[in-house]
Amino acid sequence: MRGLLVRLLYALGLPAVLVAVWWVASEGSTDVYRPPLRTILTAFPDVWTADRWRGDVLPSVLRLLAGYALAAGAGIALGTLIGSHRRVRAVCEPVLEFLRAVPPPVLVPVIMLFAGIGDTMKIMVIACGCVWPVLLNTVEGVRAVDPVAAETARSYGITGAARLRDVVLPSAGPQIFAGLRQALSIGIILMVISEMFAASNGLGFTIVQFQRGFAIPGMWTGILLLGLLGFVLSLLFQLAERRVLGWYHGLRATTRRSP
Numbered sequence: 252m253r254g255l256l257v258r259l260l261y262a263l264g265l266p267a268v269l270v271a272v273w274w275v276a277s278e279g280s281t282d283v284y285r286p287p288l289r290t291i292l293t294a295f296p297d298v299w300t301a302d303r304w305r306g307d308v309l310p311s312v313l314r315l316l317a318g319y320a321l322a323a324g325a326g327i328a329l330g331t332l333i334g335s336h337r338r339v340r341a342v343c344e345p346v347l348e349f350l351r352a353v354p355p356p357v358l359v360p361v362i363m364l365f366a367g368i369g370d371t372m373k374i375m376v377i378a379c380g381c382v383w384p385v386l387l388n389t390v391e392g393v394r395a396v397d398p399v400a401a402e403t404a405r406s407y408g409i410t411g412a413a414r415l416r417d418v419v420l421p422s423a424g425p426q427i428f429a430g431l432r433q434a435l436s437i438g439i440i441l442m443v444i445s446e447m448f449a450a451s452n453g454l455g456f457t458i459v460q461f462q463r464g465f466a467i468p469g470m471w472t473g474i475l476l477l478g479l480l481g482f483v484l485s486l487l488f489q490l491a492e493r494r495v496l497g498w499y500h501g502l503r504a505t506t507r508r509s510p
Contacts, residue, residue, distance in 0.1 A: 286468050291475065294468040299476060303457070308476070311454040314370060315442045318377025322434055326382045327427060330389025331419065340390065351387070355380030355437075356444050368449035376445040381434035388430025392423030428492050435488055439481050454480075 270288070277287045299308070333340050333347075359376055366372040396419055404410075404418045420427075446455030454477060461470035 283465075284467055286471065291468050291471045295472045295475070298469045298472045307452050307454055307457045308480075310370075310452050311442055311446065312480070314373045314445075314453070315377060315438050318374040318441070319381055319434065319438045321374065321378040322381035322438070323385055323431060325378070326385025326430065326434070327389050330386045330427075331393055331415070331423075333386075334390040334393025334423075335419070340394075347387070351383045355441055359445060359448050363448065372448075373442070373445040373450070373453075377438050377441045380441045381438045384433035384437065385427070385430040388426045388433075389423060392426025393419055395426065396422040424496055428496060432488060432492075435484060436481070439477070439484070443477065 274288045277285065278289065280287050333343050355376060358379055359372075362372050362375050362379070366375050400418055400422060404414050409417060442453075443455035443458070446453035447459055450456040454473060458470055458473035458477075461467070461473060
């Protein structure tokens with residue numbers, strides 16, 4: 252119980268301080284573009300009604316999850332293939348470096364030409380941006396598989412899918428999850444950007460509409476909601492990571508305790 256309270260204090264302490272500073276610093280503000288935090292929080296329940304949650308927040312989250320899942324599957328599969336074969340890696344590496352250097356937002360007009368302006372375009376934008384950290388971290392994780400474990404598996408005749416399942420992916424797991432964590436943050440950014448182009452709903456679309464209509468408190472509530480969404484998704488990701496990589500975190504904790 253004490254450990255849980257300490258973790259909660261670490262997790263919520265700094266945000267609470269920042270909110271308090273924002274509240275005090277903005278309390279006397281008369282600037283229409285920087286309203287007091289009290290005004291923003293008061294407007295929050297009026298802006299984000301049940302209908303708006305169904306019409307804007309839910310579609311955004313579903314697009315994010317679809318694009319993220321697509322990027323995770325493609326990134327892990329391709330990263331495992333490239334990381335496992337030296338020749339494939341030598342052929343693909345220059346192309347991967349070139350494609351990684353292209354900012355995903357500039358691909359929006361190109362993707363619109365092929366996928367239209369519907370949900371498919373937005374999902375593809377998210378996937379195209381999220382795939383790179385997953386793919387590159389998977390490649391590095393697969394390359395760094397313990398040679399002793401690999402040789403032991405070979406000696407026992409563990410090959411093919413069994414070797415991939417029992418040796419390669421568990422060993423590369425921490426690196427893969429590092430890429431998945433990076434991809435989640437990128438996905439939220441691209442979700443908003445994709446909804447600013449030819450959209451009719453979504454968080455990005457709604458925030459822009461508030462800005463264009465000079466509904467500044469509503470715009471700020473959308474920004475706060477995006478931050479809260481990112482925070483919740485990060486917590487859920489940490490829970491999933493702890494569950495999948497429990498052996499890894501246990502090993503690290505044991506290593507830190509040992510003299």
